[in-house]
Amino acid sequence: MNQSIKSLLLCSIGFLMASGIAAAQVEKNSDLYKTLKQQDSILFDIGFNKCDIEKSAEIICDDLEFYHDKGGVTNSKEEFVKTMKNGICSNTNTTKVYRFLVEESLEVFPMYNNGELYGALQTGKHFFSTNEDMTYDKSDNYALFSHLWIIEENEWKLKRVLSYNHTSKEKSEN
Template structure:
């Protein structure tokens, strides 16, 4: 009987220690909660509108969403500041060849006072020529500007 009580006591203490350790670790865990759910939903919608155009090669829709002053920073390709050159590169290298897939639950949206919002998240690109090779998630940052009730992409940072 004493041995049983000792085992139960030891199991109870072990459980409490494990629970306390997990609780302490969770205090340092990061959980994103949007400051504005309305802004979050709007930017997710705009992300969807843009990347639907991207995935279907709707160049007119993409052109309308990119600001004329676009800056596109790509860790491998460098900086592009010409809207037309960016659209030409997408048409030549992306259309019909690559599909973008957003990593569910990865997007964070933060307001930029008097300007718009910043979107940070993860996405994958499926290369149709290599569809059997899974792509890994990559980070992206998009700066959205709101002007005259119209959202446009002004800056992109694409990290692979």
């Protein structure tokens, strides 16, 4: 590759990074990372694990879209809350399932519009167990997730969810 093309390529990459167009994952000690990790905790530790569904519903957009590779599509916050109440958090559910975040897997990518932060993509891995004290190294039931968070009326709200690759570690390591 000739020198002028290399220079142009490097300048273009520098411009994209400086303008925020090619933003990378934020540092784990950043305010944005900590804020969205806290939102994850409200959604799962409080909403899913403790079944305080109303508390987690407060951080969900009314027009939530949730795409699950095993459970299909949920098209609203109302439908999501109803599914939680009638499923995992039902009084008739005799086997409680808990969700655990694989801490080191969590990543947050900011999203800007004309230089202004309007949202972020949060990705990671989580695992599930009926044992409240389960650790990832002992679990065989995990999945990947991608959450699109947006700022709505100065609050972070969950807008879109992809939950996929639900599998066991044994299957994926072979």
